[in-house]
Amino acid sequence: MPKKTGMKKTPAGGSKGQQILQAAREIFKEKGFHAATTAEIARKAGVAEGTIFNYFRTKKELLFALLEPFNAEEVGAFFCQVAGETDREKLHLFLENHLLFVKENFDLFRILLYESQFHPELREQFINKVVLKTLEPVEKHLSKGMEEGVYRHVDPSIAARAFFGMLTVFVAWSEVLQADDFIQFDEREVIEEVIDIYLRGIKKTPFKR
C-alpha cells in the first residue's frame, strides 16, 4: 500500500491527483479553505473521500499543492513575452499580462494570500514563485530606462510595486470587494489612464504623447 506518492506526479490532467487538485481549487474558491470540506472536494473530483488522502497527506497539503503550478520559469516566461516597441507599449503589455495572469488565478491568490498568514512556508513560496517573479521584469525595465535616460531616477523596487499597485487596486475592487455594482470600470480605460499617469510620472522629460 503505497503511501502518498507525493503531489507532483500524476501530471496528466485527467489523473485522480489532478482531478482532486482541480476540485479543491474550485471548492476553496467557493467556500474558502476552512469551510471547504474534503467530502465536497471528493464529490466534485469524482473520487472517494479516502482517495484524497492517498494523494495528499492532509487537507493543508492539498492547499500547498495548489502553488505547484507556479513554477519560477513559467511565471517569468509569461512576463518576458512583452516585446513592445515604445515604453508605453511595453508597460501596456506588462499590465495586460498582469491583469490576465491575476484574473486567471485570482481565486487561488486570494486563498493563498489569506492562508499564508497562518502558514509561513506558504507565504515564502508565494512571494518567491509569484510576487517577485512578477515584479522582476518591470524592475529591470525601469532600471534599463533610467540607465538610458528615459526615466527619472526612482527606486525601481518602489516604482515597480507602485506600478502594479495602481492596477491591482482595480482587480481587488471587482474581485475582492465585488464592488462592480457600485462602480464598474472599463478595463481598457483603466489601463490607459494608469499608464498615462504612470509614464508621465516617471518619464524624464515633460511628458508628451
Next chain:
Amino acid sequence: MPKKTGMKKTPAGGSKGQQILQAAREIFKEKGFHAATTAEIARKAGVAEGTIFNYFRTKKELLFALLEPFNAEEVGAFFCQVAGETDREKLHLFLENHLLFVKENFDLFRILLYESQFHPELREQFINKVVLKTLEPVEKHLSKGMEEGVYRHVDPSIAARAFFGMLTVFVAWSEVLQADDFIQFDEREVIEEVIDIYLRGIKKTPFKR
C-alpha cells in the same frame, strides 16, 4: 500619533462587551475567523464562554460588530482633516492618514475583507463605511484640481483608486506578505516617491517641484 483613529467610543474600556470584542479581534487576527474558537476568545476576554453569547447572538455577529467602530462620519472626518497648502502637501496628508488608518486597522481589514466574500452584508458595509469614505476626499480633491486647471483631465474614480493602490501595495507587502525580510521599505521614502510619480502624472503643466 493619534491613538484609536477612526474608532468609536469604547465607553467603558473594561465592560464585558468591550473585553469580548477586543479579545475577538486579537484572536481573529491571530487565527482567522474560522480557526478562532469562542472558547479561546472567552479565555482571552476573561469571561465564561456563555457570556459571549449574552452580548453577541452568534460568532458571526461578533465579527460584524467589529465593523461598528467604522462610522461613516468618523472615517470621513478623519480624511477631511487634510489641510495642507499645496497639492503636494495635501496628497502627503492623505497618504499619511491613509497609512496610519490602514495600519492601525489592518488586522481587522484583512479579516473583514476575507470574510466579506462569504457574507454579502459585511461586504456592503465595509465598502460603504470604509472604502468609499476613504476614496471620497481624494476624488473630490482631484475634481476640484481639474476644475481649477491644476490637474489634467482624468477620471477621478480611476485616479483616486490608482493613487491609493500605489501605496496600499506597500502595506500589503509588509502586512499581508510580511515580506519585510525580502525588502524593507522606508515609509517616508515610499510616500515621497509615490507622490512624486503621481503628481507628475496628473499635473497639467510639465511637472516642476
Next chain:
Amino acid sequence: MPKKTGMKKTPAGGSKGQQILQAAREIFKEKGFHAATTAEIARKAGVAEGTIFNYFRTKKELLFALLEPFNAEEVGAFFCQVAGETDREKLHLFLENHLLFVKENFDLFRILLYESQFHPELREQFINKVVLKTLEPVEKHLSKGMEEGVYRHVDPSIAARAFFGMLTVFVAWSEVLQADDFIQFDEREVIEEVIDIYLRGIKKTPFKR
C-alpha cells in the same frame, strides 16, 4: 433574603408567583416542558429570570406546582354536581362535565401525562388528584345502578373507565392529534351517540329510549 416561600402561597391572581405559574403553563403548552425556557417564562410573566427561582427552586418544581390547583375536593365537587333525574341525564352530565373539565385543562394534562413518565411523584399525584377523582362518581353511579337492578352486573372499574374512554378518544382526536381537518366531530352528537351505545350496553333490560 427569604428563600422560596413555597409555591402554594401567593394565592392572589396577580401575585408574582401566580404570574409565573400562569406564564409557565402557557409556555409549557406551547413548547412542551423541555423546550420551554425559563427566560421565556420570565418574559411572559413580566418578571426577571432570577425571580422565578425565588418562588420555585427548579424548573421541575414549577412543573409540579401546576398540579396544585387540582385539589381532591374541587375535582370531586366538580363531578358531584351531576343532579340529573334519569340515568341518561346523569351520564349526560358526567360526560359534559368531563369534557368541559378535560378541555379546560388539556394543555396541562398533556404535559403532566408526558412528564409523569419521568417523574413518579408527578404521576402519583396526577392519578390521585385527577384521574381517580374523575372516575369515582361514575363508579359509584354504576354500583348503585347495579344494586338497584337498573344496570347489568359489570365490573364498575372497567365499565367506568370504558365510559370515559369512549369520550376521551374524541378529545384526543382534536387536541392531541389535532385531526379536526381529517374529520370534525360535533360534540353534541358524539355525546348522544356515546351515551346511546353505553346505556344500551349496560342497561339490564332490552334498551328502550
Next chain:
Amino acid sequence: MPKKTGMKKTPAGGSKGQQILQAAREIFKEKGFHAATTAEIARKAGVAEGTIFNYFRTKKELLFALLEPFNAEEVGAFFCQVAGETDREKLHLFLENHLLFVKENFDLFRILLYESQFHPELREQFINKVVLKTLEPVEKHLSKGMEEGVYRHVDPSIAARAFFGMLTVFVAWSEVLQADDFIQFDEREVIEEVIDIYLRGIKKTPFKR
C-alpha cells in the same frame, strides 16, 4: 405471540443503522425525545456519536425514521386478518390485535404523539399511517353490519372511535399512568366486558348472547 408485528424489514438486524434506530427507540422511551442525548444513543448502539449522523442527518430525523416501519399496507393488513365468524368474534379479534399492536409499539406511540405536537409532518404521518389505518376496518365492519341490519344505525366514525377508546383507556392506564399498582386489570376480562357493552350498545335487536 407474533414478534415485531407491523414492523418493517430490519434487513440485517445488526446493521449500524438498525442498531442506532433500536437504541434511539429505547433511549427515547426511557428519557423522552428531548432528554435523550445522541451520546447516550450512540453508547447504547455501540457506535461512535458521529456515526449516528452518517445515518440520520439530525436527531429529529432519527425520530421520524421510527415511523417508517408503519407502512400503510402492513398496518392495514394486520387489521384485516380478522376472520372471525360471529360479530363478537370479529370484534374480539379487532380488539386483541389492537391491543397487541398498541402494546408492542406503545413506547413509540407515546413519543410520536407527544412530539407530533411540535412537528406537523410527524402528526400527519402518524394519523395516516397508524390511526386511520387502524380505524378503517372497524368502520367498514360497522357499515356492513348496519347495511345487513345487524347493527343499529350509528355514525361509524363515531362508533369506531368509541370502540377503540373503550379499550385504549386501559392501555393508557397501565402504560401511560403506569397505574397497575392502583388497580391491575385482567386483559381478557376487560376485552370481554368491553365487547359485551359495545355489542349490546350497537346491536339492533335486544341483545342476546
Next chain:
DNA sequence: AATGAATGAGAATTCATTCAT
C-alpha cells in the same frame, strides 16, 4: 424581594482522517 449579568456544564453536529476490505 427583585433583579439580570454571569456562569459553565452539556447538547447536537461537523469533519479531517483512518483503515479494513
Next chain:
DNA sequence: TATGAATGAATTCTCATTCAT
C-alpha cells in the same frame, strides 16, 4: 489502488441556576 464507513475530538450555542447588588 480505491473505497467509504466509522471515528471522536472539537465547535458553536443553549439554558437552568446562582448571586452580588
